[in-house]
Amino acid sequence: MVDINVFGIAWQEIVNWFLAQPIFAQVLVLIGVFAVLVLAVILVYYILKGVGYLVYYLLKGVYYLLKGIGLLFYKLFEGLYYAISGKPKPQSNTETPQQAPQQQQAPQVKEEEPIVPIQKSSQLVRPEVTFCSECGSRFTDTMLHSLTETGVAYCIHCGSKKTQEYQMSIES
Numbered sequence: 001m002v003d004i005n006v007f008g009i010a011w012q013e014i015v016n017w018f019l020a021q022p023i024f025a026q027v028l029v030l031i032g033v034f035a036v037l038v039l040a041v042i043l044v045y046y047i048l049k050g051v052g053y054l055v056y057y058l059l060k061g062v063y064y065l066l067k068g069i070g071l072l073f074y075k076l077f078e079g080l081y082y083a084i085s086g087k088p089k090p091q092s093n094t095e096t097p098q099q100a101p102q103q104q105q106a107p108q109v110k111e112e113e114p115i116v117p118i119q120k121s122s123q124l125v126r127p128e129v130t131f132c133s134e135c136g137s138r139f140t141d142t143m144l145h146s147l148t149e150t151g152v153a154y155c156i157h158c159g160s161k162k163t164q165e166y167q168m169s170i171e172s
């Protein structure tokens with residue numbers, strides 16, 4: 001019957017052996033060869049399919065890679081554009097130091113807004129030096145803090161009550 005290891009034998013020997021067989025055996029051999037060919041085609045089909053998937057995912061990966069690189073270049077040139085438009089310095093290889101000051105400028109603007117009212121309120125409520133109207137002793141930090149927080153403080157020397165209205169009158 002069909003020997004799988006026919007590829008090691010010379011082709012002429014195979015033909016001679018094939019012709020020596022009866023018709024019945026020759027048909028069986030042809031069917032066997034045909035089956036092997038079909039199996040080989042199916043195998044090649046799945047191999048090509050696997051290679052196709054491999055190439056597909058490879059191209060997909062390359063696509064995302066190029067997309068990432070494109071995005072990187074876009075951000076890079078965007079940063080360069082703002083850096084050049086903001087500062088006319090022809091720097092080309094220092095992108096990250098140029099982007100750092102841009103990011104620092106934005107929080108600085110935001111920080112200035114809450115600081116201003118805090119400075120105003122502290123200047124209004126808390127002068128640097130305040131003296132007691134009863135005993136003339138200087139207000140301690142604890143008294144000033146209590147005056148700022150609760151609006152009422154008591155002199156630690158004479159015990160007289162101090163309010164913010166009193167403090168405002170002293171300032172004006």
Ligand SMILES: [Zn+2]
Nearest residue numbers: 132135155158
């Ligand atoms: Zn006092």
